[in-house]
Amino acid sequence: MKQVMRGMNLGGWLVLEPWITPSLFRNTGAEDEFGFCDGADVQRLKKLKQHHKTWIQREDFRWLAQHGYQAVRIPVGYWIFGDAKPYTGALSYLDSAMAWAEEFGLKVLICLHGAPGSQNGEMHSGHKGDVGWTDETKADDCAKQALQTIQRLAQRYAEHPSLLGIELLNEPSPLIPRRRLKKYYKQGYKVVRQECGKDIWVVFSDRFEPHRWQWQLHWPRRSGVVQDNHHYQIYTAADKALDVAGHIAKVRRFGWTLRLIGWHRKVIIGEWSAALDPQSLAGLDDKAKHEAYRQYTQAQIEAFKTADAWFYWTYRTEGGGPWSMRDTIQQDTSM
Numbered sequence: 001m002k003q004v005m006r007g008m009n010l011g012g013w014l015v016l017e018p019w020i021t022p023s024l025f026r027n028t029g030a031e032d033e034f035g036f037c038d039g040a041d042v043q044r045l046k047k048l049k050q051h052h053k054t055w056i057q058r059e060d061f062r063w064l065a066q067h068g069y070q071a072v073r074i075p076v077g078y079w080i081f082g083d084a085k086p087y088t089g090a091l092s093y094l095d096s097a098m099a100w101a102e103e104f105g106l107k108v109l110i111c112l113h114g115a116p117g118s119q120n121g122e123m124h125s126g127h128k129g130d131v132g133w134t135d136e137t138k139a140d141d142c143a144k145q146a147l148q149t150i151q152r153l154a155q156r157y158a159e160h161p162s163l164l165g166i167e168l169l170n171e172p173s174p175l176i177p178r179r180r181l182k183k184y185y186k187q188g189y190k191v192v193r194q195e196c197g198k199d200i201w202v203v204f205s206d207r208f209e210p211h212r213w214q215w216q217l218h219w220p221r222r223s224g225v226v227q228d229n230h231h232y233q234i235y236t237a238a239d240k241a242l243d244v245a246g247h248i249a250k251v252r253r254f255g256w257t258l259r260l261i262g263w264h265r266k267v268i269i270g271e272w273s274a275a276l277d278p279q280s281l282a283g284l285d286d287k288a289k290h291e292a293y294r295q296y297t298q299a300q301i302e303a304f305k306t307a308d309a310w311f312y313w314t315y316r317t318e319g320g321g322p323w324s325m326r327d328t329i330q331q332d333t334s335m
Contacts, residue, residue, distance in 0.1 A: 002262075004305055007071035007109070008064055008325060009271060010097070011314030013056045014090045015075040015113045016048075017124050020317045024051055032123040033077065033114070037086040045088060052093045060315070061100035067329060071107040071164055072097070073270060073311040077114030077126045078149040084116075087126070098160050107164035109203065109311070110153055111270070117142035120173040133176045143184045150188050154195035165201025166192050167228060167270070172207050181207075182216060189222055201226045203268070214261045226308065227261065228270040231300070240277040244292040247280060248299040255303030262306045269310040272300055274322040293322050 012020030016033040024047060030036040036048070064072065074097055082089020094110070101108045117132020118125040119142075132138045150168060157163045168188035172181055185204045192202045203226045206213035210229045217225045231254060233239045233247050242250065261267045274297040281289050304310045312325045320327040 002306065002308065004307055005070050005107070005309035006068060007073055007107075007309050007311035008069050008315045009073045009075070009311050009313045010056050010060075011075060012317070013074070014052070014080065014093060015077050015124065015126060016051075019319075020314065020323075021051065021055070022318060024048075032126055032128045033087060034127040037088055039086070048088055052090050056093075056097065056315070058096075058100045058103075061097075061104045061106060063326075064315075065104040065106055069106070071109060071309060071311070072101065072315075073109040073111055073167075075111050075113030075124075075170065076153075078112065078116050078146060079114070079126070080149070081152060098157060098162050101162040102160070106162065108157075108160075108162050109164045109167060109201070109270075109309075110157070111167035111170050111203070112146060112149060112153075113170040115142065115169055116145035116149075119146075119169055119176070120171050122171070125170070131173045131175060133180070134173065139176075139180060143180075143187070146184070147187055147191055151191045151195065154192050154200075158196045158200070163196070163200060165203050165224075165226065166196075167203035167205070168192075169205055170270075171205055171230065174207055174209075185217055189217060189225060193224075198223055200224065201266070203228050203270070205230070205270070210257060210261060210267075214265065214267075218265060224266075226266040226268055228268050229258075230271040230313075231269050231304075232271070232273060232275075234273075234275055234277050240279045242280055244276070244280060244296060247276060247296055251296070251299050251303045255306070258303065259306045262308070266308045269304050269307050271313040272304070272310060273313050274300075274328060276322070293328070297328075 016036060018025040028036055078084055079087030080089060080091055098108055114126030117138055118127045119133050121129055121131040132142045153166055168185055189202045201224055204217060205228050213227060233250060274293045281292060284292060316326045317324040322328060
């Protein structure tokens with residue numbers, strides 16, 4: 001059996017998410033990083049710089065290595081290089097992350113979380129609202145700009161010993177035509193391969209449809225391609241109606257899906273969490289809830305053991321709880 005790589009997402013750092021760091025967004029009226037930066041005064045920009053400087057630091061990489069984690073997935077926006085207004089660049093912090101990863105023996109998966117035009121219209125794309133990739137008049141330009149970002153990232157870190165891979169796009173909308181997304185993935189693969197060695201992963205999102213994408217960008221024509229599935233059991237009405245035992249049974253069934261895909265290609269769980277909807281925990285006291293989270297977490301780790309890697313979402317949040325791995329692990333060393 002393959003040895004799964006244990007990883008952590010560094011969410012809310014180089015791509016802002018209001019629910020991860022609500023204090024940063026307090027009294028701004030902003031819903032996303034675009035709103036935070038658009039028309040920002042000097043004081044607000046100082047807050048952003050301080051956030052980049054302090055949210056993730058060298059000591060966090062040490063802590064992850066000491067707790068057995070082997071990799072980090074770092075969400076970035078196309079504005080990372082500092083030339084996409086109104087956003088503020090953060091390239092020096094990504095450089096630091098790569099250096100810290102090398103120092104502590106971690107690998108880094110860089111993920112294009114925020115694409116030009118927004119690939120899903122969610123706040124974690126950097127701009128909540130319209131999905132530019134579904135607009136016939138904008139889609140080609142959005143993809144072209146995204147590929148330019150991928151190329152610049154690949155060129156900058158191609159020789160870095162800690163680079164594990166580059167993820168072409170995070171959670172693209174199901175409304176993006178399949179042919180358009182496949183075209184972008186093929187172009188992105190070519191771009192990364194032109195800049196990086198054959199051992200660097202080229203990762204693509206299956207946008208929560210593992211079976212529909214398991215035969216795309218396959219070997220032997222394309223080597224080193226990795227399918228990324230994000231596994232959450234919290235958002236749909238059907239998942240909200242499940243109790244803890246139901247969630248554990250469901251994730252075990254998903255484990256068989258993962259095993260089937262993993263027989264013929266590399267596959268990762270790029271995001272997952274112990275979080276459950278309150279409805280699934282109804283009637284449980286605090287002790288029972290803690291046990292439920294523990295059992296659900298362990299069931300997922302067991303189900304993901306045939307993957308090539310998994311990355312928990314996320315390393316830390318201001319609110320703590322099951323979304324915040326650092327808080328969780330300090331309460332339960334089984335993670």
